[in-house]
Amino acid sequence: MSKQRNRTLNCEQCPDKCPAPLRGNIGFLKFWNKVSRCFHYVGTMEGIYPVSLNWTDVETMARINNVKLNSVMLSKLEIAENKTIEENSIKKEAI
Numbered sequence: 001m002s003k004q005r006n007r008t009l010n011c012e013q014c015p016d017k018c019p020a021p022l023r024g025n026i027g028f029l030k031f032w033n034k035v036s037r038c039f040h041y042v043g044t045m046e047g048i049y050p051v052s053l054n055w056t057d058v059e060t061m062a063r064i065n066n067v068k069l070n071s072v073m074l075s076k077l078e079i080a081e082n083k084t085i086e087e088n089s090i091k092k093e094a095i
Contacts, residue, residue: 025076027067028073028076028077031061031062031065031067031073032076032077032080034061034065035053035057035058035061035077036080036084038053038054038057038058038061039051039052039053039054039084040052040053040054049085049088049089050084050085050088051085052081052085053077053081058077
């Protein structure tokens with residue numbers, strides 16, 4: 001973007017800058033990036049929406065990537081799953 005504007009942008013002071021992840025969440029975020037596509041979807045006349053994570057795929061990805069699915073990781077996955085479903089239901093209501 002800064003190349004298109006021919007100026008340097010100061011991203012440190014941008015109000016839309018994403019906050020830095022907490023150290024304890026970096027491993028989760030890397031794993032979520034890999035499993036965020038492992039959803040079951042349902043199609044209706046209004047569109048296609050995620051309904052739940054495919055936990056078999058999540059377990060397989062954890063084994064492949066040597067990630068322990070302990071209670072902390074599972075609770076973070078559940079929160080991310082619920083937020084993803086909630087976000088898509090809000091989009092549905094806005095239509």
